[in-house]
Amino acid sequence: MTSSKSNQLRGVCVGAGYFSRFQYAAWKRIPEVAISAICNRNLEKAKALANQLRIPNAYGIDQLEEMLDVEKPDFIDIITPPETHLPIVTAAAKRGIAIICQKPLAPTAEESSKIVEIARKEGVRFLVHENWRWQPWYREMKRQLDAGSIGKLFSISVRMRMGDGWPEDAYLARQPFFREYPRLLVYETGVHFLDTFRYLGGEVESVYARLQQRNSIIKGEDAGQIVVGLKSGATAILDASRYNEAETADPRYTFGTVRIDGSQGHMELDTEGNITLKNLGLNPKKLDYHHERIDFAGDCVYNLQRHFTDRMLDGLPFETSGEDYLKTIDLVEASYESANKGTVIYL
DSSP states (O other): OOOSBTTBEEEEEEOOSTTHHHHHHHHHTOTTEEEEEEEESSHHHHHHHHHHHTOSEEEEGGGHHHHHHHHOOSEEEEOSOGGGHHHHHHHHHHTTOEEEEESSOOSSHHHHHHHHHHHHHHTOOEEEEOOGGGSHHHHHHHHHHHTTTTOSEEEEEEEEEOOOSSSTTTTTTTOGGGGGOSSOIIIIIIHHHHHHHHHHHOOEEEEEEEEEOOOTTSSSOOEEEEEEEETTSOEEEEEEESSSOOSSSOTTTTSSEEEEEETTEEEEEOTTSOEEEEETTSOOEEOOOOOOOOTTTTTHHHHHHHHHHHHHHHTOOOTTBHHHHHHHHHHHHHHHHHHHHTSOEEO
8 A cells, every 4th residue: 555645654553552652652753644543442542542642533443444444544553462463464464554563573483473474475564663773872883883983793792670570569550461471571671682683783693591580470581691692703692680670760761781892992881871982992982972861762762663654655675574573583482492491592
């Protein structure tokens, strides 16, 4: 399906949960996009949100196909839990509607592959809403790597401490379904960093993981360490915990600290979004790049949706296409396999 106007896209959204507010806010800031309808399992909640955001129409989830037929959108933004994605993607793809879909794509790797295959078979544009690589510090670090600022990449080290997973009421205020996930840290959060490792360092050849459950109230793992061997010969390490705390007022700004070592020096990211670059034998310098506290994690949702819009209008491929993102899902599965077997998994 193509837009009736060369510079305007008509969209609909499904979902009205916690994270959806960031996506709705971003769409409001993109003049080439007009959201014509909201769909949600709770119709009254959809109506209230549509009224608040001045979106013309609201539908219940049982009216999904009616919404797609009536609104005739250029794209659908799916902002619902992973177990709901397959039927929504199927309905949209059969109508030739482009799709932007939140991660995790599905509860299993097999169902994720099925979702991507449906979109491919129907010939529709498909982007996974993987916003981590769109955080401004990672875009700047990638720019510096590509420019050769620290030479050949040796290693990437990420330390994440969220501190939202230790109380007895952990996750209830923001995303209560986290408590019931049988797989949590890697499936829901670590996947972002695994995708970012691919973005910064290229493809992966091996994974070794040790995972822990520190809060016995929840069902899944909430901490762990993952060592990723990149095909380039570099190593990427994730040391992550949702249980333990970081020494910062806002751990959800950068979601951790990063150090990247290279043959000519290193870069470091702190929890305030500052990047320091130090070449070997020289004094460190703070990089001058734009980042600010807008909406989620440096406005990365807007950056991703801006990318989606521009690529849709220009007919260019997406960075996180369905086919590409299945490679990141493979890393998630390899992490769990490694932790279960206690061995390195080679891809």
